[in-house]
Amino acid sequence: MEKATAExxxxxxxxxxxxxxxxxxxxxxxxQLGYLCDIERPNIARIEGGGNNLTLLTLRKIxxxxxxxxxxxxxxx
Numbered sequence: 001m002e003k004a005t006a007e008x009x010x011x012x013x014x015x016x017x018x019x020x021x022x023x024x025x026x027x028x029x030x031x032q033l034g035y036l037c038d039i040e041r042p043n044i045a046r047i048e049g050g051g052n053n054l055t056l057l058t059l060r061k062i063x064x065x066x067x068x069x070x071x072x073x074x075x076x077x
Contacts, residue, residue, distance in 0.1 A: 023066060
């Protein structure tokens with residue numbers, strides 16, 4: 001398992017910020033997004049803050065709930 005280097009942590013923060021930006025563009029709260037993708041609100045907060053190393057399936061659930069493609073969550077990062 002790869003260590004959480006500063007570079008990896010920064011990448012996770014960028015992915016989280018992208019998710020947060022798209023969520024806000026869709027005018028959803030963290031609670032609403034959590035409900036749509038079956039992830040508890042505190043976990044959504046951790047994801048958006050870059051505190052969780054997401055699995056591909058979690059990214060897919062979030063992308064589906066936001067009505068975007070997984071690649072849209074990773075663009076420009």
